[in-house]
Amino acid sequence: MDSTTTAFHNAERQGITGTPEQFVLGNRFPKTSTNTQQGQSFTNAGYKKPSSAKYNVELLKELANDFGYLLNRTDISDCWLNVNDTYMAVHQCVLAARSSTFSAIMSGNNSKLDPDIKKELQTLHKNDKLVIFIKKTDPEIMKQVIIFMYTAKCELNETNAFYLLDAAGRYDIKSLKVYTAQCTYMAVHRCVLAARSNTFSAVMSGNYSRLDLKTKNELETSTKNNKLVISITRTSPEIMKQVIIFMYTANCELNERNAFHLLDAAGRYDIKSLKVYTARFLVNHIDTNNVLRLTEAAFLYDNILLKQRCIDYFIDHAREVMDISELWKPFAEKYPAIVSELLYCTVHKDEHREQTA
Template sequence: MDSTTTAFHNDNDDDDSQRPKVPTFSAERRTTETPDQFVYKNRLPTNPTNNQQGQWFKNTGYKQTNNAHYNVKLLSDLAGDFSHLLNRTDISDCWLNVNGTYMAVHRCILAARSSTFSAIMSGNDSRLSPDTIKEFQLSEKNDKLEISITKASPEIMKQVIIFMYTTECELNETNAYDLHEAAGRYGIKSLKNYTAE
C-alpha cells in the first residue's frame, strides 16, 4: 500500500517553492455590506430623496419611472390581485368568526393592514385597551387560526375585510359611521381616512 507523506518545513528552510500555500488571516474584522434593498428598519431613511430612490432602482436593476399613471395602474393591479384572495378557503390560513359568520382571510394581510390584528395575532397586545382585547378570542380550528370577534356586525366586518384587501369598500350614508368606528377600533388608518372624506 502506498503511503503519502507530506514534508513539513520550518521557518528556517530556504526553499519556499515546496512549501504549501497557507492562507494568512489579518487581525482586522471583515464585514460584508448588505445591499440597501434588503435592509429593514432604521438603516434606511423613511423619506428618501429622489436621488436615493434612483440609486435603489439602479442597484436592484429595475428601471425607475416617474409616470404617475403607471404607479396608479400598478397599485390598481395589486389591489385586483389581492381581491382574488378574498374568501379563498383553499389558501387562507385564518378564519374570522364574526357572530357566527365565517370569513376566510390571511394572517399576513390582517397584520399588514391593521395594527390591532397584528398585535392580537403576535401576542404583543400590551398597547391595546382591555376592552379591545376582550373583543377577540383566538383558537385553532383545522390547522387554521380562528379569530372570534364579538363587537362587530358581519356586514361591517365584511366591508372592513374587503377594504384591507382592495383599498375600496361599499361606503354609503348608512354604514359610514360604523366603518369609521371600526377603522379606529382595528387600527386601520387608511380606512379611517377613506371614511372621513
C-alpha cells in the same frame, strides 16, 4: 408579459369572480386544513420604504385587483374570523400589514391593546387555523372592512359610514379612517345644535354675517331628501362624534389624545360649555411642550380659564419654554402680540397675579 406568465395568471384566477365576497362562508367551518406552508421558514428581507418613493398608479391598481382575487382564495387562507357566528376566511399577513390591532393579536404582543379590544378579540386554533372571535362588529360591516384591507376600497354610504369609522378606530386601520372620513353622516336635530352652538345657529338661520370667513367657507350646506346637510371638513369624524355627544348630554369621552381637538372644535363652533369642559381638563395637563399650542387656542377662541392658566404656567417656566426653539421661534414670529403679553406678565408677575387672584 410573456404567454407563460399570462397562462399562469389565467389558471390561478379561473373560477374566481371579480367581486371579493367568496371569503364569507356563513356559519360553516372547514374540517380539514388547507395550509400548505406549515413548517416552512422565511427570511425577513428587511424592506424599508424609500423616502422618495414614486409609485406607478396603474401598478397599484393591479396590486389591489390581485389582492381582491387573493381574498377569494379561501383554499390558501390561514385565519378565520368568527364575526358573531359568521366565518370569514382571511390571510394573517394581510390583516397584520393593514391593522396594528390584528398585527398585535397575531404576534401575541397584545399588551398594548385597549383592555376592551383585548377582551373582545379572543383567539383559538382549530384545524391548524387561527380563529379570531369578533363580537362588537356586525358581519356586514366586517365584510366591508376586510374588502377594504385587501383592495383599499369598499361599499361606503351614509348608512354604513359611521359603523365603518368605528371599526377603523377599533381595529386601528389608519387608511380606512381616512377613507370613511370622505362620507361620514351623523343624524342630528337642528333645535339641539342651534341651542348649543352659536355657529350652527347662524348656519341654520342663514345669518352667516355673524361667522368668520374661514368657518363660513368650511360649513357648506345643501338639501337632500328634505334634510339639511351641513358639510364639515376641518373636524375629524371621531372628534365631531364626541362634540355631538356633548351637545346632547353635556358629557363626552375626554382624554389627553383628543382634548386639544375638542377644544379647537368648541372654539370653531362656539360651544361655550364645551370650551369650559375641555379647559378644565387641559389646565391640569399643561407642560413645556404644549403650553404654546394651548395658549394659541386660548387667545384665538377667547377661552379665559385656559388663557389664565397658560400665562401662569409661562411665568413659572418661561426659560424652559423659550429654550425649545423649534416651538418658541415660529410661535413668536406668528403671534408677536401674544408674546408681548406673555413677557409683560412675566416681568410684572406680582401685579398680574394680584389682578387675576
